[in-house]
Amino acid sequence: MIFLELYIIAFIVFLAIDAVWLGLVAPKFYKSQIGHLMAEKPNFIAALVFYLIFIGGLVYFVLMPALDEESFSKVVIGGMLFGFITYATYDLTNLATLKNWPLLVTGIDLLWGTVLSLSVSVVTYGVYLWIF
Secondary structure (H helix, E strand, O other): OHHHHHHHHHHHHHHHHHHHHHHHHHHHHHHHHHHHHOOOOOOHHHHHHHHHHHHHHHHHHHHHHHHHHOOHHHHHHHHHHHHHHHHHHHHHHHHHHOOOOOHHHHHHHHHHHHHHHHHHHHHHHHHHHHHO
């Protein structure tokens, strides 16, 4: 039951934070850097599947262990590492395999993934402790 409670909180927090990034910051940046690769319309099913998997991983690998040990430092370190590693998988693969993939996009994405995962982890942890 704890997994589901954390998952719901994290999902809401993730959507709220990522909506700001995707709605306000990212469009101009990505269009200027990789506009030639972008689809006219996003594939929302693929995005939803990513969200579901990413948040499941965040809950399982970061939030559950941190709650088990009652460790805020585990939330911070785990959240940062999880975001960095997962976003590095995508961006470094693109850098390695796609022609003219900008290094700047990789750097910004790694920073964003780290901050996003850290933020979602910390807020979810705090909300969970406050509610339960």
